[in-house]
Amino acid sequence: MSAVTTIVTGTHQVPSTMRAARMHDYNQPLVLEEVPTPGIGPGEVLVRVQAAGMCRTDVQLVDGYFRKYAPFSLPLIPGHEIAGEIVQVGSAVETGGHREGDQVVVVGGWGDGTCRQCHRGDTQICAHGAWPGFGPYGGYAEYVPVPATYVIKVNAQAGLTPEQLAPLTDAGLTPYRGIKKLRDAGALGPGRVVGVMGVGALGTYAVQYAKLLGGGATVVAFARNADKLDVARRLGADHAINISGRSLDDVRAELRQATGQDEIDAGIDCAGATEMIRLGFGLLGIAGHYVSVGLVGDRIDIPLFPLVSKEYTYHGSFWGNYNDLSEVVTLAEQGKVRHTVHAIPFEDVNDAIDRIRTGEIVGRAVITY
Ligand SMILES: [Zn+2]
Known part of the structure; x- marks a missing residue:
């Protein structure tokens, strides 16, 4: 991911640095800092994050719950519930139907594409999978590179807000x-x-x-x-x-x-x-x-x-695959899903993590930028 081959095809000016809330160590508050904006590879798109759901899993990540199952390298940017706008399209995906300005949600489980699970469509249980928010890039930052096969376009006419869309990718999936x-x-x-x-x-x-x-x-x-x-x-x-x-x-x-x-x-x-x-x-x-x-x-x-x-x-039952999320987005576009979300300003992310840990937030907290 994030090779140097960045193809800028449009007009959105991507700044060279971005705000990010990064995890530098376990059991510590996230560090809010400016970091270099990632580039994209030819098969990726760059998503400007408009909303990032805050999952209890993110708190568990900070608290070390997954440490014995997966050794993540630090620092990492949490955030696997992502809704935003495509601002760059890699050279190899120009024919894939993705356009700058598309409103999208990000499918969270990225498979290696080679195994039985991936070929069944269940990339979220691929043994060699990757996930946004459990590595160098995630939704707790203004931009995230995403393989083009893992974004789902949302009908802009449906009137769904990024705060409503982001949680659909995990809590709603x-x-x-x-x-x-x-x-x-x-x-x-x-x-x-x-x-x-x-x-x-x-x-x-x-x-x-x-x-x-x-x-x-x-x-x-x-x-x-x-x-x-x-x-x-x-x-x-x-x-x-x-x-x-x-x-x-x-x-x-x-x-x-x-x-x-x-x-x-x-x-x-x-x-x-x-x-x-x-x-x-x-x-x-x-x-x-x-x-x-x-x-x-x-x-x-x-x-x-x-x-x-x-x-x-x-x-x-683990997370959901591309088709599951497509169905969820369709239900939401049709107005059949009701949302219980609370916008959290980026600056308040550590306070929100504490409140999620105690379970006092009803519904989903969603970071906005
Ligand atoms: Zn696989």
Whole structure:
């Protein structure tokens, strides 16, 4: 990425330096500084970042969560939820339909293009993949180089703002893929109850996709924060159950009162906390399906016998591929997705990281420039 072969084809004046919030070390605030603006290779486009979603993953990155899985070289620029405008097009992609001035979102998982996963379209699970925001360039800076195959043009007539678009590339994408897995497994449909476990940013979208793709399933949101449960109801959850300080039996009783059954047929775990997964499996009915998309915790602890004897299916689901994001963007262009976003001025990025760590932000914080 970012070879020296930069082809400037248009009129946007790209400055030689840009503002960036860079991670120089673990467990330290990001450093807001001027760094050289990256060039692009012939197969890349340069995106002027108009909005960058702040993911809990970014906080985990700073806190060292991924250290044992992936040794990232520092300094790096976080930010993998990117919406912006193409300002330069590499020489090899001029025929690819990308134009300067195009409003785009960035697909986050960049595959090597050679393996089975890539050829299936699942570049986000390529063993030799790369991701913006986990290397030298990411959305916490004014410009980012992107392989041309990983930008999706957005219909400017749809009236979506960059702040709405950026989170669609992860918070609004990851639960979409998860819900599709439940749907494709036959776990949704009329008479089924699907649980959305946790109503952080991912959960606000999961509730909507459970309705959109659920084929008539009853959607129940579970969370421990009353504000987040209100948001879930506003976004279409049929029921919202506060689990704070309550036993499994208490939660079951309220679920029965709400839906007529004290089990869920399917669940999407948008939190990933150990106790939430335990609750989700505790509620899961016979032949139930459970998909994990949240990563707050680091271990699961579920009893084995019910998993076997009730024939549970447990799905991992990671981010989303190009086609998943295309579908999400289409739904958003059609006005079928509601957004819960808060603009964060670039200068306040470290303060926002602290607030995401404590979980006090409802919906998605989005950096604007
Ligand atoms: Zn691959």
